[in-house]
Amino acid sequence: MVTPVTSLGRNGLYDWLIQRVSAVIIGVYLIFMLGYLMTAGDLDFASWKAFMGSICMQIANTLLVIAVAAHTWVGLWGVTTDYLTSLTFGKAATGVRLIAQVAIALALVVYLLWGLVLIWGGA
Amino acid sequence: MKVSIYRYNPETDREPSMKEYEVDTQGKDLMVLDILALVKEQDQSLAYRRSCREGVCGSDGMNMNGKNGLACITPLSQVAPGVLEGKKPLILRPLPGLPVIRDLVVDMGMFYNQYEKVQPYLQNNTPAPAIERLQSPEERAKIDGLYECILCACCSTSCPSFWWNPDKFLGPAALLQSYRFLADSRDNATEERLSKLDDPFSLFRCHGIMNCVSVCPKGLNPTRAIGHIRSMLLERGI
Ligand code: SF4
Ligand code: SF4
Ligand code: FES
Numbered sequence: 001m002v003t004p005v006t007s008l009g010r011n012g013l014y015d016w017l018i019q020r021v022s023a024v025i026i027g028v029y030l031i032f033m034l035g036y037l038m039t040a041g042d043l044d045f046a047s048w049k050a051f052m053g054s055i056c057m058q059i060a061n062t063l064l065v066i067a068v069a070a071h072t073w074v075g076l077w078g079v080t081t082d083y084l085t086s087l088t089f090g091k092a093a094t095g096v097r098l099i100a101q102v103a104i105a106l107a108l109v110v111y112l113l114w115g116l117v118l119i120w121g122g123a
Numbered sequence: 124m125k126v127s128i129y130r131y132n133p134e135t136d137r138e139p140s141m142k143e144y145e146v147d148t149q150g151k152d153l154m155v156l157d158i159l160a161l162v163k164e165q166d167q168s169l170a171y172r173r174s175c176r177e178g179v180c181g182s183d184g185m186n187m188n189g190k191n192g193l194a195c196i197t198p199l200s201q202v203a204p205g206v207l208e209g210k211k212p213l214i215l216r217p218l219p220g221l222p223v224i225r226d227l228v229v230d231m232g233m234f235y236n237q238y239e240k241v242q243p244y245l246q247n248n249t250p251a252p253a254i255e256r257l258q259s260p261e262e263r264a265k266i267d268g269l270y271e272c273i274l275c276a277c278c279s280t281s282c283p284s285f286w287w288n289p290d291k292f293l294g295p296a297a298l299l300q301s302y303r304f305l306a307d308s309r310d311n312a313t314e315e316r317l318s319k320l321d322d323p324f325s326l327f328r329c330h331g332i333m334n335c336v337s338v339c340p341k342g343l344n345p346t347r348a349i350g351h352i353r354s355m356l357l358e359r360g361i
Contacts, residue, residue: 081324082287082288
C-alpha cells in the first residue's frame with residue numbers, strides 16, 4: 001500500500017526481522033562479554049589481545065559491528081520517517097529527512113569500515 | 124464541579140482555547156455525556172457528536188482528562204481520581220491527531236481512509252453455495268474480539284504511530300478489521316490482503332505501545348490482532 005523508500009530490507013517484514021535478529025546478536029554478545037569479564041580474573045593487555053585476536057572473537061566482533069549498524073539504521077530510519085515529515089517541516093520535509101538520513105548513513109558506513117579495520121587489521 | 128472544554132470555531136476564533144464551566148451534578152456519578160448536556164444548556168454554541176448514548180454507535184469518542192474514551196459510558200468516577208468529588212476539573216478535548224472541525228467534533232476522514240484500505244468486507248471467489256457459507260462454531264469463534272469494533276477511533280487517535288503517519292500507517296482500528304477478515308474462514312482473499320500489508324508503514328509502524336488496548340471502550344485488543352497478522356506475514360515471507 002505504501003512504497004518503501006530507503007528502508008534496509010526493502011519491505012517492512014524484513015526490516016522487522018533484521019531488527020529482531022540484530023537485537024538478539026547484540027544481546028547475546030553483551031551477556032557473553034559480561035560473563036567473560038566476570039570470570040576472566042585479572043586481565044592484562046596481552047591476554048585481552050590474545051582473546052580478541054582469536055578467530056572466534058573476530059567473527060563475533062564482525063557480527064556485532066554489522067548488527068549494530070543494521071539495528072541503528074532500521075531504528076533511525078523509523079525515527080526520521082516518524083518525526084521529520086511534512087507535519088513538522090511542511091514543504092521542506094523531504095529535504096530535511098534526506099539530509100538526516102544521508103548523515104546517518106555516512107556515519108554508519110564510517111563506523112562499519114572503521115570497525116572492520118580494527119577487527120581484521122591485525123598489528 | 125468545574126469543567127474545562129476545548130473550544131474552537133474556525134469561523135470566529137483565530138486559535139483554539141479552553142473554556143471553563145461550572146456544573147452542578149448534585150454529587151451524582153453522571154456519565155461525561157450527561158455533563159456535556161448540562162453544559163449545553165448553559166452554552167448552546169458547544170458542538171459535540173452523540174447518538175446512541177449507550178456505547179454502541181461510536182460517535183462520542185473524545186479525550187477526557189488525557190485519556191480517549193466514549194463520553195456516554197464513562198462515569199465521572201472513572202475519568203480520573205478526584206473528578207467526581209470536584210477536587211479536580213473535568214477536562215474535555217477532541218480526539219488527538221485528527222483535524223478539528225469545531226469544538227469536540229473532529230474530521231474522521233483520515234481514519235475512514237485507512238479503514239477503507241483494508242477492504243473491510245468478505246471476499247470469496249469460489250461459487251456461492253445454494254444457501255449460505257457455513258462456519259463451524261470453532262471457525263466462528265476466531266472472529267470473536269474482532270467483529271465488535273464500533274469504529275469510534277479512540278484507539279487509532281491514541282496511537283503515536285498513527286499521529287505521525289496517519290496517511291501511511293493504517294492504525295489499530297483498521298488493522299483489527301483487517302485481521303477480522305483474515306481470520307474469517309469464509310474469506311479467501313488472504314494472499315491479496317497480506318500482500319498489501321508488508322511494507323514498512325501499513326502494519327510495521329506498530330511498535331507495540333499498546334495505547335490502543337488501554338483505551339478501547341469495547342475491550343478489544345488491536346495489538347494482539349496485529350501480532351497475528353505479523354505471524355501470518357512471517358510464515359508467508361520466509
Ligand atoms: S500497539 Fe501498535 S497500534 Fe496499538 S497503540 Fe501501539 S503502536 Fe499503535
Ligand atoms: S478497536 Fe476499540 S477503540 Fe478502536 S475503533 Fe474499534 S471499538 Fe473503537
Ligand atoms: S453516543 Fe453512541 S457510543 Fe456514545
